[in-house]
Amino acid sequence: MSDTLVTREDHDGCAILTLNRPDKLNALTVGMFRELRAHVSDLYKDDTVSCVILRGAGKCFSAGHDLADIAEGEAVPSRGWHSETLRLMERLPKPVIAAVHGHCYTGALEVALAADFIMAAESARFGDTHAKWALTPIWGMSQRLPRRVGIATAKRLMFTAEMIGAEEAFRIGLAEMVVPDAEFDSAILKLAQQITANSAFSHAANKRLLEATDARDMDSGLQWEVLNNEGVGPDMQARIGAFTGKSPKAKK
Incomplete structure (x- = not known):
């Protein structure tokens, strides 16, 4: 397995960034965020890319923030650094699409919400479990989730820590489209082609x-x-x- 925590692969004007800790269900660490931030910074200067896809390797997009890292105490460069990194991605002057399959929980959902919209495979499952672990969001959940689904629905998801499937995510406006898992990879490239064909x-x-x-x-x-x-x-x-x-x- 590659030691690279976030890989980049370019396809005809589209950069595909892949969270790459499949053995840990792509659980998010400071190291992973550092590599994601470096890729995003590079993309600000890359005029050959007009669309970005963010996805996960292996079984899922990401199971969320690595709880072991939280328990041990993370050494972050500055307060709000994770949130700042996601804001940097959100403001990238190129469409950024989160392509989600399998788990997308809590911190992973905060990452996906910083994309312009979410494309979900049928296997995708979403949830905010901050309350389950006596945590509160600091990566943007409280701001982006209600803007995406409405404040009442955001409260329901945050208060219950309920897991929802792709169709429910589509119904409430969390995901913009749902595609069969067998067609997920080809659907990602098709969507990228539609976007890169435009100005x-x-x-x-x-x-x-x-x-x-x-x-x-x-x-x-x-x-x-x-x-x-x-x-x-x-x-x-x-x-x-x-x-x-x-x-x-x-x-x-």
Whole structure:
């Protein structure tokens, strides 16, 4: 087994980051976060990639925060470092998709929620077990889960520590799609192709727009969209020309 805790593999403009502790069900450690953070930092500077998929090796996405590490006391670089790492990923100017199969519990769910949306295999199971272990979230659960599923549903999941399957996750809006496990790998690549076929400029601009106006009232959001619109991308003319069959006019 590779000693690399988070691997990266590129496919036609898509970077696939894989949590790689399959013998430990990809339980999350400081070392794993450190490697994830390094990959995300590299992706900020990589213009060849316009989509990122985050997934897990082996039987599952991740069983969550490594409880042994918690019990022993983790040496983190700074307070809030895990949360800061996930925020760095969340603000990446490229679509980031969490592709979840098998376990996705607590800390793992916090990681998945920092992606733009979740694609679930039929085997996926989600849950927040902070309350089961007398813990409270510090990686973003209290902020991202209610934004995704609504505050009442978030409270139900947090208070009960209930495990839910992929179809229930889809029903409540936690997951955006559910695919059969046998088709999971091919569905990941198909989704990546759909995203990378579109403009990386638009992806980045749209993410910034959505981030800036999330939870604003409608009128101020509309005003922000008009006043801070980033305009058209450098590939606009080429894309329209490819569709119409006409070459873009040369500038004089």
